[in-house]
Amino acid sequence: MSIEIKNLHKSFGSTKILNGFSLDVKEGETLSVIGHSGAGKSVTLKTIIGLMHPDEGEVWVDGKNVFQLPREELYELRRQVGYVFQFAALFDSMSIRDNVAMGLRRIKTMTEGEIQHRVSASLYLVDLVGSEDRRPSELSGGMKKRAGLARAIATQPKYLLYDEPTSGLDPVTTTTIDELIKRMSDELKVTGIVVTHDMTSAYRISDRIAMLHEGSIKFVGTPDEIRASEDPVVKGFVEGRPEIANRALA
């Protein structure tokens, strides 16, 4: 099963953000989405699990049409999808332990012991052992980000949507998180979409990379293909050299 995004259109007021966005994510693959700040990457991720509704277009996850599902089935589907929020979105009235346990408590068959065990295992994976009883407000930005990641992976979902999982992390932690994302894909066969600005990460973790530009997918291909791309917009972006794109436009 996979994620199919078909012809999304989305405007806020008079600003068109998505304009015919289509993308297929194959089962078991990790696909990175890159694009300028404000291009609509977060909007796209939110749309995939129905947190936002497009003006037009369809999203199919696990063979189900997200915007046609009755609410209960939508929640059922969301249990299969872990979401890492760009700004962590931790519940600030709860400890980190309870934050991570939230998704697990929706699984009726799990005992409290199993839940606690899974919470510890997830926090271990993101290197947050020892912070279980702290509140989100007591964590640094990068720690919050990792706690958000732990919360998303705790339920061992089939799909993971990561919104900039490594932005704001130091290079060493970034590598740890990249390895975690790879393990999710290799060992648990998770289908993942990773929104990222970090090209090093993108090359390291992705099976394919897609570039969002002006509301639709400008390019999609393997890391090697994108590195070899001569398209000025793509080349300018991945090499961090806007003058390439500007020269082409002039």
Next chain:
Amino acid sequence: MARIHYGEEDPGFKLQDLTTPIRSVGHGVLAAVQSVGKGSFLAVRAVRTLKQVDIWAPRFVPLLVSIGIASIPIALFILMFTGVVLAIQASYTFTGTVPKYFVGALVGKTVILELGPVLTGLALAGRVGASIASELGSMRVTEQIDALESLAYDPVAYLVVPRVLAGMIMFPVITVFSLTIGVAAGWLTSMAMLDMSSAVFVKGLKLFFDPYDIQFALIKAWSFGLVVTGVGCFYGFNTTGGAEGVGYATTRAVVVGSMIILVLDAFWAATLL
């Protein structure tokens, strides 16, 4: 140089000046209608999610405390002074014209029928309505409500239902305390400051007392609980745009909650008395 075409440049009068107030009223009405629509939508969703007991029940008991028990002091404070003032004013008004025991009747009737439930409701619109709106509002703008959705929690079941239920249960409870302290304060004031005997006050109190009055007060309190928590949830839930949005939602929740309380109060008086 070229500005001699007097008529064209005259800024004195534009048709727009006339229509602006009408248009802003129009916008206001539209916004109100839209809020009512969205509000009903939320209400229907809340009723539908009532059956998700496993989601809202664990949240319910702590909310009984934070919405209910923690609000009792402010309600007692307000009604205590109201009882004192009512007794003094009644005695001032009645002296020389009406028998003294009417002080008891007036304090009892006014506190139970009107001031007990309404002042409690208004105080809680400030305390409870504002705190709900700001809490849910900041959860909305920091994407915590989206996070709930992503973890397969219906945020209406998780956030709205337990708050509204707690309000509907606890407002009548708080009101019972308010009524008691209001009447008791009037009674003590009559004895201590207005040289009435306890028996005289009680005579007046009993004279017009009708058990239905208590029922009436509790129905009002129940409806105020529904409104204050519901309006707080509504504005919190629909918050947009950062800290400023949270502030706006909080203010709206208090203002609109208080207004609906007063309208409802008149409605109950007209229908139930």
